[in-house]
Amino acid sequence: MSRATFYPHPAVRATIATVVGAFVLLPLAATVEFTLRDGDTGHSFVHWAAIFDPTKAEAYKPIWVGLTNSLTLMVVTVAVVLFLLAPTMILVNLKFPKLRRLFEFVALLPVSLPAIVLVVGLTPIYLVIGRTLGTGAWTLAFAYGITVLPFAYRSIQASIDAVNLVTLAEAARSLGASWLTVIRRVLAPNLRGGLMAASLIAVAVVLGEFTIASLLNRQNLQTALMLVNRQDAYVSVVFSLMALLFCFVLLLLIGRTGSIGARGKDR
């Protein structure tokens, strides 16, 4: 059942690429230009160099704290996705397929809740968490685990749907594998694309999150940038750019490893 595929004219494609590219790149270019301003007319790397200026270290300290916190949160949130969400989804798909609809509904629910509404519910919970687990910034990862849930769910489920999970698991079981081995050696490698995508989304959400951290009085990269922005607009923009670059490199890396893993599925 082959159907002629519609290819737009090269000129149309070029135009679309240019417009979209400009839309993305112009603000970025403007941001870069802004960080390079020196005085009213000149350009230099003075604001970039300022990051490492010991005399300003005190003023920039919140950024380093926020960055460290955000990196920690990133790791914990990814762990929540990989070691809590993914095994639960595998369990639901293998053993309780009837619960899939319900699970999907619950998993997708957070996408319809504005962060501000979420915080209202989270505040009393975090009072308890503060008393039991302390007020460390890492505890935000529980809330982030919920905000990334819909996105992580979708990407993992897509890769689950792409393989015959039940048969693969049963085949491995019949060959003598324990459940842990089934997940580690058979299912995880075949769900790699989805797990990678889910992790990346978790990272992106954590690095860009402001509302929840701010309203729960925890410091992360975004709240720190906001704070420093009041004293030095340049350096906060420099850090924003670096965060963006970091995400871009991460995306590239994940794309690369993902495609190496997918080598076996190309045809």
Add this chain to the structure above:
Amino acid sequence: MTAVLHRTATSVALDEVVKDFGKTRVLHELKLEIRAGEFVSLLGPSGCGKTTALRLIAGLEEPTAGSIRMNGDDVTHLPTNRRDIGMVFQSYSLFPHLNALDNTRFGLDMRKVAKDQAKAMALESLELVGLGGLAERYPHELSGGQQQRVALARALVTSPKVLLLDEPLSALDARVRVQLREEIQRIQKELGITTVFVTHDQEEALAISDRVAVMHAGRIEQIGTPEELYLTPATPEVAAFVGMSSMVPAIVHGGTARIWGQLVPVVGGAADGEYRAFVRPENVHLAGPGQGGAAAIVETSVFLGASRRTDARLASGEVVSLQHAADVRLERGSAVRLVIDPAPVVVALAEG
């Protein structure tokens, strides 16, 4: 010659096994004894419970009641990974991220066989199924038939107690299917491994099994050698499912059926009354001169090479298939007279 270890074959017994899915009972007090080294097929239409029975032996389902034994040991509640079975599934079940060799050695790795030895054994198992040269290929680089061969090699390499085959040929095209089933039979005989084969294809079941269990609606209707099933089917379901047959009106009187004015013995006997009889195409013949027989009109006549199969409609409306010499050509619409061999027939009560 094979690295696949020879071990004493295992017997398998299902005793009064019941399986419910929710409120639906899919297996009714199933009793099945499979002798050590035997090749038994579970044959039946879809939904008859044959796959469920196999999955119970594999431990992929737990019975609602009853017990399963291997070599006399109760394995009813033993998890799949500790049953020491080999299984080939209907859908392709090779691990997509591993090549043929690594797929094949998976079970050996689970059993902590030394790396070099596992590799050698896996290669020999691949040789056994005729795929020695394709060990480095990934599943997506193999045809459907080759994938099922690798799955077979993977299931056999650990020299399991029982080999369970869940319609492994149904996704393959006709030629590969016949080729592979003959190979399965050869390998099974060579290794002497107890094998349970699930299929809905009666030709397949008859061709490769020592014994066939015909299942219908969660029960075993009959278990026997292919010859027994074909020649003396115990129930109408078996007669209808095994081999080809046409249904013709019959009147039973005193244990003998009268069909087209001829008397034919009835399998298992039946009370007097009106029945329908299952007659095989090879037991129906064209009447010779002065032989009488039933009048019929030819509908189709198909050349099969060595013979010809003709469908003819009786005056009473039933279509009867008969097999006859290829050189007797029958035109559509021509009138013929049919007679029947005095071979025993199975009868079912006429409905309506």
